[in-house]
Amino acid sequence: MSERSPPGIFQCLARLDEGDGSLRPRNFDEFVGQTRTVRNLRTWIDAARKREAALDHVLLSGPPGLGKTTLAHLIAEALGAPLRISSGPVLERAGDLVGLLTSLDEGDVLFVDEIHRMPRTVEEYLYSAMEDLAIDVVIDQGPAARSVRLTLSPFTLIGATTREGLLSHPLRSRFGVSEKLAPYPADDIEEILVRSAVRLGCALDQDAAASVARRARGIPRVANRLLRRVRDVADLHNEGRIDLGVVDQALEMMGIDALGLEEMDRRLLSCLVRLGGGPVGLRTLAAAVSEEEDTLELVYEPHLIRLGFLLKTPRGREITDTARAHLELDAGDAEASLFPS
Ligand SMILES: Nc1ncnc2c1ncn2[C@@H]1O[C@H](COP(=O)(O)OP(=O)(O)O)[C@@H](O)[C@H]1O
Numbered sequence: 001m002s003e004r005s006p007p008g009i010f011q012c013l014a015r016l017d018e019g020d021g022s023l024r025p026r027n028f029d030e031f032v033g034q035t036r037t038v039r040n041l042r043t044w045i046d047a048a049r050k051r052e053a054a055l056d057h058v059l060l061s062g063p064p065g066l067g068k069t070t071l072a073h074l075i076a077e078a079l080g081a082p083l084r085i086s087s088g089p090v091l092e093r094a095g096d097l098v099g100l101l102t103s104l105d106e107g108d109v110l111f112v113d114e115i116h117r118m119p120r121t122v123e124e125y126l127y128s129a130m131e132d133l134a135i136d137v138v139i140d141q142g143p144a145a146r147s148v149r150l151t152l153s154p155f156t157l158i159g160a161t162t163r164e165g166l167l168s169h170p171l172r173s174r175f176g177v178s179e180k181l182a183p184y185p186a187d188d189i190e191e192i193l194v195r196s197a198v199r200l201g202c203a204l205d206q207d208a209a210a211s212v213a214r215r216a217r218g219i220p221r222v223a224n225r226l227l228r229r230v231r232d233v234a235d236l237h238n239e240g241r242i243d244l245g246v247v248d249q250a251l252e253m254m255g256i257d258a259l260g261l262e263e264m265d266r267r268l269l270s271c272l273v274r275l276g277g278g279p280v281g282l283r284t285l286a287a288a289v290s291e292e293e294d295t296l297e298l299v300y301e302p303h304l305i306r307l308g309f310l311l312k313t314p315r316g317r318e319i320t321d322t323a324r325a326h327l328e329l330d331a332g333d334a335e336a337s338l339f340p341s
């Protein structure tokens with residue numbers, strides 16, 4: 001970290017890496033799936049390198065856990081540039097952002113996570129920084145107040161957001177590259193699991209990998225989290241070998257069913273049933289299950305929608321017959337285990 005860094009603005013890399021950092025792909029070749037995004041990014045990076053120019057600003061959007069932060073690291077690595085990390089909510093005052101921008105050296109990559117959460121007053125300073133490599137700051141007050149133009153070194157801004165729709169038009173339009181990440185197909189998740197197992201040094205059966213993959217909601221972070229828990233059970237009860245039996249045992253302990261539904265998914269669906277099946281507004285639903293609206297919308301609903309369990313209509317959320325059938329099946333299973341024949 002450079003000595004000129006304004007205090008409190010950079011987040012500690014180690015803290016960000018906590019948990020799944022050790023499984024993070026180290027280069028583009030290790031990054032599984034999202035082939036179009038990776039191909040595009042590599043092209044723009046190669047072209048920028050060839051011209052010895054800074055890469056155009058990049059916006060990465062998509063739900064949590066799909067690889068936005070990972071891609072930011074990989075882009076900086078491919079550019080051979082240091083990655084400076086900050087985030088929208090941390091940049092509370094314009095001065096924070098100005099200090100950060102003026103501390104950048106030529107070619108540096110600045111990563112702003114959760115960029116949609118940057119206050120609008122701060123965001124406005126980014127416009128001229130991104131477009132003209134300059135910021136106008138007002139110094140002094142009253143009659144002595146005057147505006148001073150600070151020029152910046154050419155840099156690349158990488159913005160990550162889970163809510164692209166909340167970005168203002170002026171900000172969004174200043175990103176020359178915009179890539180959206182979507183949940184991964186089960187095959188990709190399986191490949192990620194196999195690679196992670198190698199990195200964790202554990203033996204993972206093919207059918208066990210497929211079983212975990214089916215229940216990871218298409219999200220690499222979820223897949224790696226499940227793998228760690230499955231490994232715990234394997235270490236304690238199966239001499240470290242992860243087979244189907246171990247997977248079933250571990251996922252049952254975590255309350256995750258065959259389709260990857262968790263306790264919260266089931267609560268959400270049961271609430272909908274109790275509320276007559278819908279349509280129910282997001283706010284009501286969030287209150288009913290005591291969860292943040294954002295979390296419901298970004299983390300839980302997409303998987304339920306993909307499974308065909310939930311419909312998002314203009315009047316609210318509705319449960320489908322497929323979901324009702326699954327819930328009944330589940331209830332039947334629970335009864336069967338309570339009253340074994
Ligand atoms: N395409 C991928 N291939 C392999 N692992 C991945 C991939 N995308 C994400 N991961 C894993 O998932 C974790 C979460 O990814 P991250 O980049 O932090 O997601 P986001 O920033 O979008 O929330 C990473 O630490 C990494 O281990």
Ligand SMILES: [Mg+2]
Pocket residue numbers: 065068069070113160
């Ligand atoms: Mg991230």
